[in-house]
Amino acid sequence: MIKYVDLFAGVGGIRLGVSQALAKAGIDSKCVLSSEIDERACETYKLNFGEQPQGDVREITEIEPFDFLLAGFPCQPFSYAGKRRGFGDTRGTLFFEIERILGKYCPKAFLLENVRGLKTHDGGRTFDTIMQKLHDLGYGTAELILNSSDFGVPQNRVRLYILGLYGSIPSMSLMTNLGPSDSHKYKSLYQQLNLFGSTYQAMCTVGDILESSVSEKYYCSPEFVEQLHSVMGNDLSKLHGYRLIDYRGGQSLHSWELGRKGKCTPSEIKFMNLLIQNRRKHDFGTQQDGKMLTIEQIRTFYCEDNILEVIASLKEKGYLKEKDGRFNPVCGNMSFEVFKFLDPDSISITLTSSDANRLGVIQNNLPRRITPRECARLQGFPDTFIINPEDRFAYKQFGNSVSVPVIEAVVYDFLTQNFDALGWEESHPKLAVSFG
Numbered sequence: 001m002i003k004y005v006d007l008f009a010g011v012g013g014i015r016l017g018v019s020q021a022l023a024k025a026g027i028d029s030k031c032v033l034s035s036e037i038d039e040r041a042c043e044t045y046k047l048n049f050g051e052q053p054q055g056d057v058r059e060i061t062e063i064e065p066f067d068f069l070l071a072g073f074p075c076q077p078f079s080y081a082g083k084r085r086g087f088g089d090t091r092g093t094l095f096f097e098i099e100r101i102l103g104k105y106c107p108k109a110f111l112l113e114n115v116r117g118l119k120t121h122d123g124g125r126t127f128d129t130i131m132q133k134l135h136d137l138g139y140g141t142a143e144l145i146l147n148s149s150d151f152g153v154p155q156n157r158v159r160l161y162i163l164g165l166y167g168s169i170p171s172m173s174l175m176t177n178l179g180p181s182d183s184h185k186y187k188s189l190y191q192q193l194n195l196f197g198s199t200y201q202a203m204c205t206v207g208d209i210l211e212s213s214v215s216e217k218y219y220c221s222p223e224f225v226e227q228l229h230s231v232m233g234n235d236l237s238k239l240h241g242y243r244l245i246d247y248r249g250g251q252s253l254h255s256w257e258l259g260r261k262g263k264c265t266p267s268e269i270k271f272m273n274l275l276i277q278n279r280r281k282h283d284f285g286t287q288q289d290g291k292m293l294t295i296e297q298i299r300t301f302y303c304e305d306n307i308l309e310v311i312a313s314l315k316e317k318g319y320l321k322e323k324d325g326r327f328n329p330v331c332g333n334m335s336f337e338v339f340k341f342l343d344p345d346s347i348s349i350t351l352t353s354s355d356a357n358r359l360g361v362i363q364n365n366l367p368r369r370i371t372p373r374e375c376a377r378l379q380g381f382p383d384t385f386i387i388n389p390e391d392r393f394a395y396k397q398f399g400n401s402v403s404v405p406v407i408e409a410v411v412y413d414f415l416t417q418n419f420d421a422l423g424w425e426e427s428h429p430k431l432a433v434s435f436g
Contacts, residue, residue, distance in 0.1 A: 001028045001029065001030055002022060002027050002028065002029045002030070002067050002068060002424060003029070003030050003031075003032045003064070003065070003066040003067050003068070004018065004029065004030075004031055004032070004066055004067060004068035004069065004070055004107075005031070005032060005033045005034070005035075005063060005066050005068075005069050005070065005101070005107075006031055006033070006034040006035070006053075006070050007034075007035045007057055007069065007070065007071040007073070007097070007098065007101070008035065008036065008057065008071050008072050008073045008074065008094070009034045009035060009036040009041075009045060009053050009072075010036060010038075010041050010045075010072060010397065010400055010401050010402075011041050011044040011045055011048070011388075011397045011398075011401055012034070012044075012045045012048055012049055013072075013379065013381070013401040013402040013403075013404050013407065014070045014071075014072055014111070014113060014402055014407050015031060015034070015049070015070065016048075016381070016385070016404050016407075017402065017404040017405070017406070017407025017408040017410075017411065018068070018070055018111070018407060018408075018411050019031075020404070020408045021407070021408045021409075021410075021411035021412040021415065022411070022415070024408070024412055025412060025415050025416070027415070027424065031049070031051070032063065032064050032066050033054065033060070033063050033064075033066070034049075034051060034053040034054065035053055035054045035055070035056075035057045035060060036053040036054075036055075037055055037056050037057075040388060040390075040393040040396075040397070041393075041397055041400075043388060043393075044386070044387070044388045044393075044394075044397055047386040047388075048385055048386050057094070057097045057101075058097055060097075060101075063101070063105060065105065066105065066107050067107050067108050067109065067424070068107055068108070068109050068110065068111070069098070069101065069102060069105075069107050069109075069110040069111070070110070070111050071098050071110070071111070071112050071113070072112075072113040072114070072402055073094050073095055073097075073098060073112060073113075073114065074094055095130055095133075098110075098112070099133050099134075099137070102134070102137050102139070102164075103137055106137075106138070106166060107166070108165070108166050108422055108423065108424075109163070109164060109165050109166070109414070109418075109422060110139070110162075110163070110164040111161065111162070111163055111164075111407075111410070111411060111414070112161070112162040112163075112164075113159060113160070113161055113162075113402055113407070114159070114160045114162075115159060115160065116145050116158050116159060116160045118130075118160055119143075119145070119160060130162075131162075134162075134164055138166055138167060139164040139165065139166055139167075140164065140165050140166075140167070140168050140169030140170060141162060141163065141164050141165075141169070141170070142162075142163045142169065142170040142171075142172050143160060143161065143162045143163070143176075144160070144161045144163075144172065144174055144175070144176050144410065145158060145159070145160050145161075145176045145177075145178060146158070146159065146161060146174070146176070146177060146179075146406055146410070147177065147178055147179025147180070148379075148380070148403035148405075148406050149179050149180065149186055149204075149347045150177060150179045151380070151403065151405045151406045151409055152204045152380070152405050153204065153378065153379065153380045153403045153405055153406065154204045154205050154206050154208060154209060154346075154347045154348055154378060155347055155348045155349075155350065155351060155378045155379070155403065156179070156180070156181075156182060156183065156186070156347050156348065156349055156350055157350045157351065157403055158178055158179070158350075159402070159403075159406070161406075161410050163410070163414050165418055165421055165422070167421075168418070168421045170414060170417070170418050170421075171417040171418055172413055172414065172417055173413055173416075173417055174409065174410060174413045180347075182349075183241060183342075183343055183346035183347050183348070183349065184241070184346070186346050186347045187343065187345055187346040204347075205343075205344060205345055205346055205347065206342045206343065206344045206345075206346065206347065206348055206361065206378075207344030207345060209374055209377035209378060210344065210361060210363060210370075210374060211371060211373060211374060214368065214371050215371075218368045218369045218370075218371055219366060219367070219368040219369075220337050220338065220360070220366075220367045220368060220369070221337060224337045224338075224367070225366075225367060227258040227259060227260070228253075228258070228367060230258070230259065231253060231257050231258060234365075235365070236362045236365050236366070236367060237362050237365065239253075239341040239362050239367070240341060240342075240343040240344065240345070240362060241341065241342070241343040241346065242340070242341045243339065243340050243341075244258075244336040244338060244339050244340070244341075245331075245339065246276070246329055246330075246331035247276055247329060247331050248276065249273065249276055249277045254272065254273070254276075255319065255335065255336075256268065256269055256272045256314075256319045257269055257273075260335055260336075261317050261318045261319060262317040262318075264314075264317070264319070265310075265313075267304060267306055267310050268310050268313060268314055268319075270302070270304075271302050271304075271307075271310045271311075271314065272314065272319060272320070272329060274301050274302050275293070275298065275302070275320075275327070275329060276329060277301075278293075278300075278301045279291045279292075279293055279328070284297055291328070292323060292326035292327060292328045293326060293327055293328075294325055294326055294327075295307070295308075295311070295325070295327070298327065311327065318330055336358070337358065337360075337369070338358055338359065338360030338367065338369060339355060339358045339359075340358075340359055340360065341360045341361060341362055341367065342359060342360065342361050342370070344361060344362075344363075348378050351375060351378055351379065351398060351399045352399045353395075353396040353397075353399035353400045354396075354399065355399075356370075356375050356395040356396070356398060356399040357369060357391070357392070357395040372387050372388075372391055372394035372395060372398065373387060375394070375395060375398040375399070376394075376398055378398070379398050379401050379402070379403050379404060380403045380404040380405040380406070381398075381401075381404055382404075
């Protein structure tokens with residue numbers, strides 16, 4: 001029986017992936033402790049695993065012996081630590097709790113998951129400190145950066161996975177692969193593979209995870225639907241892949257095009273679109289966003305005689321603001337019911353806890369938000385997984401979660417490549433044949 005602890009457990013995505021990998025390897029397993037501070041996540045965890053996680057990991061002092069430590073630990077506290085005392089000391093960060101527990105119990109292996117930015121945070125010093133602390137405890141390590149879209153999950157989610165083995169450097173056949181950088185590149189790759197008759201099983205699209213029938217509460221309001229039709233015409237499938245955002249061009253819709261604050265004339269729409277396209281140019285300064293331009297600067301790209309009338313009208317409607325003779329768009333991105341319409345023939349952007357509830361799809365020519373179940377599927381959770389009954393918590397939890405199939409693949413590879421070094425054949429002698 002392989003025993004493990006599940007720290008910073010969330011709703012149990014890492015636990016689910018690890019238990020599936022161990023079961024696939026024929027290894028019996030047991031979670032001897034789970035820890036999660038978010039009460040609503042604990043509710044969902046208990047619904048699925050029948051166990052109430054312990055609270056704050058900093059208050060956990062006694063754990064029964066275990067073999068494997070799992071932790072999807074937060075990295076934000078390092079920002080505070082970096083400003084206050086530097087990265088020579090991990091105390092005051094949540095990583096220190098992992099360090100403390102590893103030092104006290106010396107499990108044979110661990111798996112840590114985090115955002116890929118951890119590797120480059122503070123010029124790489126954060127990551128170097130973490131790795132040095134793990135090595136000082138006697139662990140060899142291997143790290144991978146992987147994209148969930150390469151593991152049958154239709155989501156562009158790139159994450160860092162750190163594996164540790166006590167007294168030995170882990171071997172892995174999986175290699176770092178960032179995957180397609182966006183949904184457009186993924187779609188192009190998908191089409192190429194289909195063209196050549198590929199049966200590459202990892203390819204999966206948003207259309208594969210959509211529910212055929214959903215509650216009316218997920219559909220967009222009649223007012224918003226009318227605004228979308230006013231721009232796109234009758235065929236709303238043209239919105240596949242569109243972002244609704246006020247400070248970017250490209251494949252985007254803007255509040256002034258939709259008339260969110262009042263209907264705009266063609267001249268006003270032209271003015272605003274040219275403004276957001278040109279205000280990022282280095283000719284007008286080095287700032288990337290928030291760059292305010294004078295009328296003289298604006299005249300270099302908007303050459304119509306009605307410029308003063310257009311500016312006055314846009315200011316009155318609330319699309320444009322002026323400060324000290326300089327102008328900038330008033331960005332109201334949070335006012336959109338959906339901020340991104342996913343392309344059913346491609347992958348989703350990365351789910352986040354703050355806006356998973358405002359990702360949308362066009363289905364049967366009707367715009368709607370994706371459902372919590374669809375969010376779960378975008379993370380590779382099985383449909384047997386019980387979702388928190390309150391949508392707002394469910395969206396947040398899946399935005400914070402891991403992609404289960406990636407965890408399963410990483411751990412199974414770790415098991416197969418390091419079985420002898422793990423020393424688990426003593427409790428599972430029959431597995432030596434499989435992994436030998």
